[in-house]
Amino acid sequence: MKQFDELAEKPQRVILFGAGGQLGQQVSASRPENVELHAYGHAEADICDQQQLQNLFEELQPSCIINTAAYTQVDAAEQHPEMAFAVNADAPGLIAATCPDTCRIIHISTDFVFDGLKQQAYSPEDEGRPVNVYGLSKLQGEENILLRRPDSLILRTAWLYSGEGKNFLTTMLRLMSEKESLHVVDDQRGTPTSVNSLAHVIWRFVAKHDLQGIYHWTDQGEASWFEFACEIQRQALALDLLEKKIPVHPVSTDEYPTPAKRPANSVLDKEETCKIIQYKGNAWQDELKETLQHLLPY
Template structure:
């Protein structure tokens, strides 16, 4: 089996790349923006020409949430149009697609865990662009799995864990919002889940069931709780003050509630999802700041 991973320079793509060396069920090609610029359809068409993949994993995205409010065209180009183009050329070679999306497709007003079937209502340009990407992908290639995730972190790229550790090295005290809740997601755990889905498909193609799924680590916390646990596990002394969202106005609205219901992905693919604190501890134990 042959698998293409798009977006190998990002958080999830880097972790997936790290996992490929230990996988024997498939061979992997991995692209970065230098190898495959997704801003033009022709780039994608030319890249796919003459190649044959069984599956394509799209980890690429425009993730500058606040910048997307003013840089809407770029956000929609990369998050909405590019997934459709990827789906189109993957479909031509009968390849299934795994595409990563976000909790930002919801408005954050729910008070029970978000299922894949719940109505979507993005309230930011980033969220709107990601939802359009889901729709374009499914229209071009119905043989696709969309995995929405939230609060992703890893030793790579830009994320909350790394930001907190950096700020704690510069300050004695931080303000962190307590009125947004969700579930932190280790990129390692999500990447492992994606590999599980691919391995199952290599053994039985019928196990690749298209549709929308949710993945995050087990448990629930606020950003404040997340910060407290980061410092505790890292052995860092830094005072954290709990503040409301309105104390930190941002160009893009953040969902206040992003707790994911993971039953569908667990049952469909036999996944056991780790508790967020256990996964955070594993990441911090091996984290080496740049």
């Protein structure tokens, strides 16, 4: 466990929502020693249930809430907007309306609030203009929180992966072990981001009591999904996680249609975050290596 003791000034009682998700699991696993963490998965706490939220907040009187819970099925959200909006837009508003005035809210959001048309990295001040239902619901969630609790902290991230569960990394490893060749989109750019580094950054934000507003965090550098896939294969072969090398071909978004449109540029400007939490992070390739080193062969 990484040491955060020097970062946190006083003990904190923190509630974590979404503890069963890929990010939530890592936030739980990396809890600093001076944090009393109450971590709830979906089955234990439904963030859409205001009565449940109220009971929890009254009982625990938390000093901070970390919300990693979300409806994250980007394509399915196009078919089920009501589910995406209930969890991603309305529920964050409920948390903000229900939690004690003295309790901070740290809410996780996404690069999908942007349309991806900007040529440079997106700064927190750039206007949100989502191109799909998921992005719209997440942007509304940010607004619902800040409307009721302007002192909240919204942390946007992108292209999140972990060594477990269903995400781009685990999907690629599985497909690379099963298929003879792969086609991967090469005209969407972003920054692969490990749940390990994001959890570390979240705890740094927890320790900085006075920070509020919108911040961005990803690992360092950028890539297309194709470049990410090639690097996964290169590193996995070097670590003997895969038995054979298969051809990976770049394709355009037009050649790989999905129900939800995706932003072409998802790169986030995190300069302000690095300065304020005094942490620069690592190149995404190094974070990928750190994750792969803990995996078993596919």
